[in-house]
Amino acid sequence: MTRRLIVGLTVATMLFWIAAVAAGALVMRGEFDEVFDSALQQTSDRLMPLLVEDLMSQTSDGGPRQTLASSAGSESYLTYQLRDQSGRVLVHSHDAPAEPFDVPLQAGYFTTPNHRVLTTEAISGSLFLQVADPLFHRREAMAETAGALFLPLVPLVPLSVLAIWWIVRRTLAPLDRFREEISTRDGGNLAPIALAGLPAELRDMESSVDRLLDRLRAALESEREFAANSAHELRTPIAGALAQTQRLVRELSEGPVKTRAREVEASLANLSRLTEKLLQMARADSGIGMSDVEADLVPIIKLVVEEFQRMRAYVGRLQFDAPKGLSMMRRIDVDAFGIVLRNLIENALFHGAEETPVTVALSEAGVITVANGGQVIPAEQLTDLVKRFRRGRTGAAGSGLGLAIAISFVKTMDGTIEFRSPATGRVDGFEVAIRLPSASPIGDRP
Incomplete structure (x- = not known):
């Protein structure tokens, strides 16, 4: 949900920003056109009397005459042509073409592919002044302005992602706590x-x-x-x-x-x-499983193992393996732990191969394992064994509750239980491994 909100809000913000920039660019384009057209009008109003006076005071040889020769080496922002009513160019700026502009001899604004031209008339329509503004300047100004508006999008996108992520996470924090409590x-x-x-x-x-x-x-x-x-x-x-x-x-x-x-x-x-x-x-x-008092589980394991070893039906079938002098202090209810161990040992003795001994082992890492021989149980059947009143393919007596009871108790002890087949270090058999939370580090007894 957080990812979807961040992506959705970021995309929406970018789209709104782009739309706002596009709308602003359209408005600015109209304003730029008004400003440039106003400059054309003012230039035309000032040039017309000067050019007419200059034309009247000079003798013409019949060809177009260039003015402002002193500025011929530089590029003018605006160019102009003074034409008579037949369309012949009488006077033009130094960088204006000698050929007439491709616009009609009619007062008003006209647009060519490369210029914006203003035509004004004088002396009762006998002279026409045409001032041309290159569209390149308008387009350049428009591109620079639009780029300046789009440029904030570069830092805006990552900043928006961070801001939206922070706001969304802060807003959804109560929902996360509520979800965790339910879980x-x-x-x-x-x-x-x-x-x-x-x-x-x-x-x-x-x-x-x-x-x-x-x-x-x-x-x-x-x-x-x-x-x-x-x-x-x-x-x-x-x-x-x-x-x-x-x-x-x-x-x-x-x-x-x-x-x-x-x-x-x-x-x-x-x-x-x-x-x-x-x-x-x-x-x-x-929910019985935890205790407020620490207890050493190693004597409990030995006591339960010895209890089964003394039973006539299981003589020689049960082995115990643990490092010498190892202690295992846990805040675990000893009665509940004894029930877990008895159920696991009973399950191994009832359903394991009689010719293979059942091994109860304790590692220095505090992992308790109960392993027995027998056929390998497929992985898809291991999940069924943990269900209540569910038994594997066996003819031995049982209720189908032993493993389910062990799982329930280990869960209340905040531990983990794992089933493996084949058993560790074997090609067959079944093994149960239990890990219980440490109350204090496992170490040697004093």
Whole structure:
């Protein structure tokens, strides 16, 4: 918008200036013609009696006679011819042609391709004085004047661009602030827009946006509260049903009934995991992620990794790699960070190739990566994996919420999360890299 306004206003200013110069040039041309014609009239009025008196006092040999011989070496601004009623040139100025001017012997102004000629008569129409003014002088004066008017356009264009840019930017500054405030609003920030100094045109828009944010905030809070309460209320009965089913499985003897009981147990276990994921998603949507107190995340990473390493199903499948003595101080909620790391490790263990270990690594730059083996995921499918309840081509158990939960939490932590396939340094696999904002420089522990 700023660029369009600058270009449009600059072009409009130039066009108006050119139009004004053209109109002024036309007016000045008329004024110049009046001035030059007046000079012709005054010259003719003064020359006529002098030439007539000179003609009467001289004897003529029948040919045209040149006057003012003393000025023959210089160029006169005006030239003239004194002619009789037959058109014969009797007297002419030193630089006037001997041939008659190509204008009629009639009082008045006449214009030839190169001259403006004034014809006046004397002695009852027996003599005619014709004074010629070269049009070159008029054209030169007109060109110099028009050039002087057009010359300011050279500095005017860049100065206009700068002036218009400054005015437009200053005028649109409230609109830019308003746009930036709107861009910061999302599911984790639905606070009203409070900007001072907004023009009247934007105040009504601000009120409308605030009302929309209020309705959206109420709807999201209601949705999150329902999801959190529902998941929380379901945890106890699901846990009880799962415990009773597991006890029933142990008491039943082998057979079709025990097989169905195990299927029920697996379904209840999946439902329990889904309930837990819904609770985590509700916490992520509520904006929990940052903390006012700095915490070292390295012990949290080690604790979560060791927790998985002790599980019988994942023995030998999880590795941890980090520089010795490294610390990672961040203003991050440790519970939220633990949820992120658990979801990423679970995702890697569930969906990664069993013959390839899952690697949790921490670099000196503070980048946390979780990588697993497996087939390469095409780039167009990586964007689908981050959507809620969206799963890749896998037969492993899962709800499709792990990566979405991690993304939501990392966003509330003001961090970035990146997905790569193949994993760094491999020809296959999948890798997740997390970068969290530094509260203090990463360094060695004392």
